[in-house]
Amino acid sequence: GDSVTQKQGQVTLSEDDFLFINCTYSTTTYPTLLWYVQYPGQGPQLLLKVTTANNKGISRGFEATYDKGTTSFHLQKASVQESDSAVYFCALVYQGGRALIFGTGTTVSVSP
Amino acid sequence: GPKVLQIPSHQIIDMGQMVTLNCDPVSNHLYFYWYKQILGQQMEFLVNFYNGKVMEKSKLFKDQFSVERPDGSYFTLKIQPTALEDSAVYFCASSLVGQIYEQYFGPGTRLTVL
Numbered sequence: 001g002d003s004v005t006q007k008q009g010q011v012t013l014s015e016d017d018f019l020f021i022n023c024t025y026s027t028t029t030y031p032t033l034l035w036y037v038q039y040p041g042q043g044p045q046l047l048l049k050v051t052t053a054n055n056k057g058i059s060r061g062f063e064a065t066y067d068k069g070t071t072s073f074h075l076q077k078a079s080v081q082e083s084d085s086a087v088y089f090c091a092l093v094y095q096g097g098r099a100l101i102f103g104t105g106t107t108v109s110v111s112p
Numbered sequence: 113g114p115k116v117l118q119i120p121s122h123q124i125i126d127m128g129q130m131v132t133l134n135c136d137p138v139s140n141h142l143y144f145y146w147y148k149q150i151l152g153q154q155m156e157f158l159v160n161f162y163n164g165k166v167m168e169k170s171k172l173f174k175d176q177f178s179v180e181r182p183d184g185s186y187f188t189l190k191i192q193p194t195a196l197e198d199s200a201v202y203f204c205a206s207s208l209v210g211q212i213y214e215q216y217f218g219p220g221t222r223l224t225v226l
Contacts, residue, residue: 032213043116043203043217044155089155093213098168099145100215104154 002027002094006103013110019077021106023090026071032093033073034100035064039086044102047088048075085110114138118204118218119186126226130192133221135204137187144187145205145215146179148172155203161187162209191223199225 006023013019025031032051036044048057048064050073057064066073075088090103117136125131137144143162149155159169161179176195181187187206191198201222205215 034213041219043205043219045217046214049213098160098212099157099170100213101157102147102155
């Protein structure tokens with residue numbers, strides 16, 4: 001069945017460092033791949049969407065790309081700030097586009 | 113931006129009791145969802161709801177679970193009776209029809225079953 005795997009549980013960085021988070025996915029359909037971000041005390045919110053049509057999404061300095069050959073998709077940011085400290089989830093749209101499958105999340109901690 | 117509210121933020125009950133989790137979705141959204149997250153694990157889809165009906169449900173959505181949204185009020189998840197394994201954080205979400213990928217999530221209700 002459809003699935004996503006997010007192996008990085010924790011990433012610790014300093015301000016202006018480069019952020020790179022990776023997920024792998026499995027699906028029999030054309031994927032819509034998502035990155036959600038969750039700040040403390042809040043629910044997850046959509047950060048970026050990537051489809052086979054656009055291959056790349058950009059928002060708030062973050063960039064998401066996917067690689068069909070390795071069935072992986074990435075989230076990166078060139079220079080992180082302390083305010084980027086949050087939990088980042090990769091997700092996949094499935095079941096005819098009516099539900100999301102989430103990865104286990106990557107906790108990103110950025111120190112000033 | 114649009115906000116989804118969840119009431120209460122934390123609920124503690126004894127095993128076997130009934131519990132109702134409440135969600136106030138974004139006002140113009142018509143698709144509603146519940147997800148369950150056990151501590152340290154990924155958030156998992158339970159059910160979605162549209163036009164007064166359950167559209168899809170996962171195997172986690174046991175017979176003891178039910179959802180409804182009477183008269184456009186709160187979208188609720190009821191568990192009756194509760195079991196120890198129901199302890200988790202439950203997230204409600206809503207979306208526009210046709211924009212299922214952009215779900216707006218509430219902050220979650222932490223349910224503890226003793």
